[in-house]
Amino acid sequence: MDQDYVCGDYGTETQWTQIRVTVKLQELDELTAIMSMISNNLQIEDYSDIDLKSCYGDLIDESILNADKTIASVSVYLPAERSVSECIAFLKERFAASHLTDPKIETVGVNEEDWANSWKAYYKPIKIGGRLVIVPAWEKYDAKEGELIVRMDPGMAFGTGTHETTRLVIQLLESYTKPGCRMLDVGTGSGILAICASKLGAAECKAYDIDPMAVRVANENIKDSGLGNITCEVSDLLRQVDKSKPYDLICANIVADIIIRMTPDVGAYMHENTVLLASGIISERSDDVIACFEKHGFKIVEKLEDNGWCGLAVMKK
DSSP states (O other), X not given: OOOEEEEEOXXXXXXEEEEEEEEEGXXXXXXXXXXXXXXXXXXXXXXXXXXXXXXXXXXXOHHHHTSOTTEEEXXXXXXXTSOHHXXXXXXXXXXXXXXXXXXXXXXXXXOXXXXXXXXXXXXXXXXXXXXXXXXXXXXXXXXOTTOEEEEEOOTTSSOOSOSHHHXXXXXXXXXXXXXXXXXXXXXXXXXXXXXXXXXXXXXXXXXXXXXXXXXXXXXXXXXXXXXXXXXXXEOSTTTTOOOSSOEEEEEEESOHXXXXXXXXXXXXXXXXXXXXXXXXXXXXXXXXXXXXXHHTTEEEEEEXXXXXXXXXEEEEX
């Protein structure tokens, strides 16, 4: 999926950065749901309901009257301490797994060099759970006894370990990854979850993403990790995934709507003891996701929450 990035340099005094995404009008609701995962303070531009025949038409700004009524935009505003490019990488991952056809992304208030590099200042070694430590490729870190080091260079793929959704699913991985298991990672992003599972003892990890760029980044991280039991390929959710042999552990760190869409099909990739780890769910949507799982014959065995996000461990009833 191609996405356009437009960076505007408005000087070094900018304290806020606007991320503005434009889609087809009929895709506005889905875009709004995804953008709300970055911030609940949204600016929505939808000029389709303006009555051009209104007697008040001459009071409306000409640029609005002439605006394209077939598209709509949603913006979020990030304070200086938020990493712009990590948020964009997060959005790219979500857009790739969505129904959006051609989202256009613009950033205003940050120059291109900062946009490309400044996120590294926010990406430091972070310990998740009891054993795993996610370390950026450019950072030095001396492992303490019992720690498992996962070195990552996420590039423009989502998955640095700093976001709540990734932390939640990695915590669940520590609990449910059994030595020798077969693991499937749907929507792998940077490959971080497959690498973590391998470090925790999984014998075989299959990772998939709809975005070829994410697959390329993930394969680079897998190669750099030195782990030979992980493969990563392009797939639209489960469409290209082999289901001839069920998996012991499945991860889906995506969004609520996509997890709901995947739920009717995922059982075919599971045996009676398979654990499915679902994350990327805003807490307000957790009831919808849980209801969908229960409707399709699954039970919730564990639920974790962190700062408005939810992660689930799910099994067949």
